Amino acid sequence: MTSSLLQQHTDERELADLQREHGKALYGFLLGLTYGDRQRAEDLLQETLVRAWQHPEALTSDHDSMRPWLFTVGRRLAIDARRARRARPHEVTADVLEQSAVPGCDDHTERSVTALDVREAVKALRGEYREVLTQVYFRGRSVAEASEALGIPAGTVKSRTYYALRALKKVLPGYGLDTA
Secondary structure, eight states: OOHHHHHEEEHHHHHHHHHHHHHHHHHHHHHHHTTOOOOHHHHHHHHHHHHHHOOOOHHTOOOSSHHHHHHHHHHHHHHHHHHHHHSOOOOOOOOHHHHTTTOOOOSHHHHHHHHHHHHHHHSSSSSSHHHHHHIIIIIIOOHHHHHHTTTOOHHHHHHHHHHHHHHHHHTTTTSSOOOO
């Protein structure tokens, strides 16, 4: 075997040993940090092992155990992932957009009053929210079409729609706008 192949084989064996020795405990630890989300814990476990592979100096250190290093890396990865999810607003799915219509407006008078209330509430919204709702709801455009018409990314259309619906929910209680 060449030295590079021998080194690669040794690295693979060390990583396999590392996972066998610490994988179960690390997975349990990460499962607690992810509030029981198995998929996220598995992803973090794999990312932690990748970090160990990327930093072979950690594997060859003179510490008694790699477990503290692995747990520290796993905890930091979990914190970073949680921060990244919280920094980005929830995307509005097509289902939410379709289900946000006002239910139970069968009577013409009731529909007219509702329309007036909604118009006044929409007028009170910030300009960028009003523009998005106009494109998506009043012009019936898809997220992609609204994105193109407004010259903004589709994700921005979704997040502005989400926040606009949240704002409307506050000023239109009882109209069934459930955007949570």
